[in-house]
Amino acid sequence: MKEIEKPYIILSAAMTIDGKIASRAGDPRLSDEEDWKEVHKLRAEIDAIMVGKGTIIKDNPKLHIKYHEHDGYYRIVVDSNLSIPIDSNVISFQPEIYPTIICTTENAPNEKIKMFEAKNVKIIKFGSGPQVDIVNLMPILYNEGIKSILLEGGGTLNWSFIRNNLIDEIRLTIAPWIIGGKEAVSLVEGEGFAKMVEGPRFKLIEVNNRDNYVVLKYKKRDR
Numbered sequence: 427m428k429e430i431e432k433p434y435i436i437l438s439a440a441m442t443i444d445g446k447i448a449s450r451a452g453d454p455r456l457s458d459e460e461d462w463k464e465v466h467k468l469r470a471e472i473d474a475i476m477v478g479k480g481t482i483i484k485d486n487p488k489l490h491i492k493y494h495e496h497d498g499y500y501r502i503v504v505d506s507n508l509s510i511p512i513d514s515n516v517i518s519f520q521p522e523i524y525p526t527i528i529c530t531t532e533n534a535p536n537e538k539i540k541m542f543e544a545k546n547v548k549i550i551k552f553g554s555g556p557q558v559d560i561v562n563l564m565p566i567l568y569n570e571g572i573k574s575i576l577l578e579g580g581g582t583l584n585w586s587f588i589r590n591n592l593i594d595e596i597r598l599t600i601a602p603w604i605i606g607g608k609e610a611v612s613l614v615e616g617e618g619f620a621k622m623v624e625g626p627r628f629k630l631i632e633v634n635n636r637d638n639y640v641v642l643k644y645k646k647r648d649r
């Protein structure tokens with residue numbers, strides 16, 4: 427695959443033993459306070475957090491930092507038609523510390539763009555396909571000064587990054603229970619690869635455990 431100029435991407439998630447990142451009813455509460463503290467520490471070190479539209483609609487996260495000193499960062503939402511609610515926390519909560527960028531497509535209605543811009547949201551409109559072209563979006567974000575991104579899901583957006591071999595590092599918390607359910611969102615959704623050799627490979631670089639939680643760190647490895 428051709429190398430592109432892109433931000434360093436760290437996939438960060440908490441999942442159950444059986445690989446689910448939320449229950450079938452959308453309950454996302456997997457992390458304990460210690461885990462949140464670690465994730466917030468990681469947030470303090472990057473230029474942007476990125477999430478998919480599904481995560482905004484289901485969880486309405488603030489994507490902020492509670493536990494550490496920091497200088498703020500961008501919150502980036504990937505939303506092909508600009509359909510997240512205008513009163514989402516990523517729009518209204520502390521935009522002066524965490525400015526929000528929505529990456530969308532030519533399909534986004536102009537009146538919606540104006541509504542979000544009126545809230546000081548930066549809109550990056552790119553490509554006319556059904557979904558945001560994340561591969562070609564990467565150099566655009568890089569040239570905006572975003573050199574590192576913490577990708578915080580959900581499963582559908584994670585698949586787009588995995589499919590295009592864009593993940594440099596993974597930080598994964600395994601929470602000590604099993605939730606099951608084919609409707610429960612997994613760490614990586616999408617169609618998946620047919621063969622093991624097709625998927626990107628990672629090298630395990632760190633294993634930590636405490637209170638029944640396990641934290642794994644991986645780095646991208648050449649095939």
Ligand SMILES: NC(=O)c1ccc[n+]([C@@H]2O[C@H](COP(=O)([O-])OP(=O)(O)OC[C@H]3O[C@@H](n4cnc5c(N)ncnc54)[C@H](OP(=O)(O)O)[C@@H]3O)[C@@H](O)[C@H]2O)c1
Nearest residue numbers: 439440448454478479480481506558579580581582583586
């Ligand atoms: N445990 C954890 O660490 C964790 C972290 C994050 C999220 N979650 C959970 O994950 C769930 C949400 O995951 P999800 O899979 O439903 O949604 P998602 O991955 O957050 O968002 C997917 C949506 O993003 C939009 N999108 C635009 N361009 C895309 C592209 N190139 N590739 C992929 N998506 C693109 C699509 O909607 P449009 O086509 O309409 O734009 C797509 O449906 C929630 O239940 C949340 O709790 C858990």
